[in-house]
Ligand SMILES: NC(=O)C1=CN([C@@H]2O[C@H](COP(=O)(O)OP(=O)(O)OC[C@H]3O[C@@H](n4cnc5c(N)ncnc54)[C@H](O)[C@@H]3O)[C@@H](O)[C@H]2O)C=CC1
C-alpha cells in the first residue's frame with residue numbers, strides 16, 4: 554500500500570507505550586533508532602553464466618539485552634524499511650519472551666522461486682560472506698523467516714564455519730536436526746500460537762472446539778499453527794496462500810492441506826478437496842467466523858480491508874499484519890488483536906532453546922522442548938495481560954510497554970548512552 558512505512562507504525566506504538574508508562578523521551582530515545590544497519594550487494598553467477606547482483610540487508614536494532622537475534626527473509630519486496638521494522642519488532646518480541654537477546658532481522662530482495670537450488674546456495678553463501686563481520690553466536694544470530702528454511706540455515710552455518718575456521722552451530726538457528734538443529738523448532742512458532750489461543754480461550758471462557766477460523770498464509774507458521782489448532786477442534790473454513798483462497802463451509806481438511814503444502818514446497822498450488830471451492834482472496838477476511846489467523850505478511854489488515862472483518866479476534870502469526878489504522882478501528886469496534894510480538898514469540902523462544910542446546914552440547918527430547926515452550930508462552934502472555942489489565946490498554950500497547958520496561962532496564966544497568 555502506497556505510503557505504508559512499518560517502521561513509522563512501530564514508532565507510533567512505542568511512543569504511545571512510553572506515554573502511558575509516563576516515560577520521558579530521554580529514557581527511551583535510543584530504542585527509536587536501530588543500532589546498526591548494513592546494506593550489502595551480493596553478486597551471484599547464475600547457472601547460465603551471467604552475473605546478477607542482489608541487494609541484502611541486516612539490521613541490528615538493539616543489543617541491550619544480549620546478542621542481536623532474528624530471522625532472514627528472501628522476498629522480492631524486501632527493503633530497508635521493512636527489515637528495519639522487523640528488527641525492531643524482534644527487540645520487542647525477545648524482551649516479551651524474556652530471552653537474553655536484542656533484536657535483528659535480515660533480508661534479500663529476491664524471488665527465490667525463480668532460482669535453481671545451486672543459485673540459491675551461492676546467493677546464501679555470498680550473503681553470509683558480506684554480513685560475516687557482524688554475525689556470530691554472541692553477536693547476532695539469524696534464523697528462518699519468509700521463504701527461508703532449514704537447508705538455507707545449514708548453508709549459513711557451513712559458510713560461517715568455512716570463514717571462521719571452526720564449526721559453531723550457535724551462529725544460526727532453525728537448522729535441520731542433522732547439523733545441530735533441535736527437535737520442536739520447526740513447529741515452535743505454530744505451537745506457540747496454539748498456546749496463545751488456548752490462554753485466550755481460558756481467559757474468555759471459550760472452548761477451542763467451538764471456534765471457527767480463517768487462515769491467511771499456509772507456510773511454516775500458518776500450516777503448523779492451523780494443523781495444531783484443527784487437532785484441538787477449531788473449525789477452519791477458509792485458507793488463503795499466495796496461490797488463492799480455498800473455502801469449505803463444513804471445515805477444510807487441514808491435515809490433507811498440511812501434507813500437500815509440505816510436499817509441494819510450502820505451496821497449496823494445485824490442491825483440491827471435495828466440498829471445497831475457490832473464493833476471491835478479498836473475501837477471506839469477510840467470512841463470518843470467530844477468529845482470523847493472519848500468518849502471511851505485514852499490512853494485510855488495513856484501511857481497505859478492516860471494515861470487512863466480522864471476526865471478534867485477530868490472532869497475529871505474521872509480523873505486522875495489522876496496520877495502525879486497522880488497529881485503531883479494531884479497538885473501537887471491540888475486535889481483540891493478539892499481537893505478533895506476543896503471539897508468535899514461540900519461534901524465537903524455540904530458537905533460543907536450540908542455541909542453548911548448541912552451546913551446552915546436550916540435546917533435549919521433543920517433550921522437554923514443548924513443555925518449556927508452553928511455560929515461556931504462558932509467562933509472556935501473563936506478563937502482557939497484567940499490564941493490559943492494570944492500564945486498560947490493548948494487548949499490543951501492553952506488549953510494547955512490557956518490552957520497553959525491560960529494554961530500558963538493561964540499557965540503564967549497562968550505561969549504554971554516550
Ligand atoms: N518462521 C518463523 O519461525 C516465524 C515467522 N514469522 C512471521 O510469520 C509470517 C509467515 O512466515 P513463514 O510461515 O515462516 O513464511 P513461509 O515462507 O513459510 O510462508 C509464507 C506464507 O504466506 C503466503 N503468502 C505470502 N504472501 C501472501 C499474500 N499476499 N496473500 C496470502 N498469502 C500470502 C505464502 O503463500 C505462504 O503460504 C511472516 O510474517 C514471518 O515474519 C513470525 C515468527 C516466526
Ligand SMILES: O=C(O)CCC(=O)C(=O)O
Pocket residue numbers: 622623624625646694695696697698726872897898900901902904
Ligand atoms: O527464530 C528467530 O530467531 C527469529 C524468528 C523471526 O524472525 C521472528 O520471530 O519474526
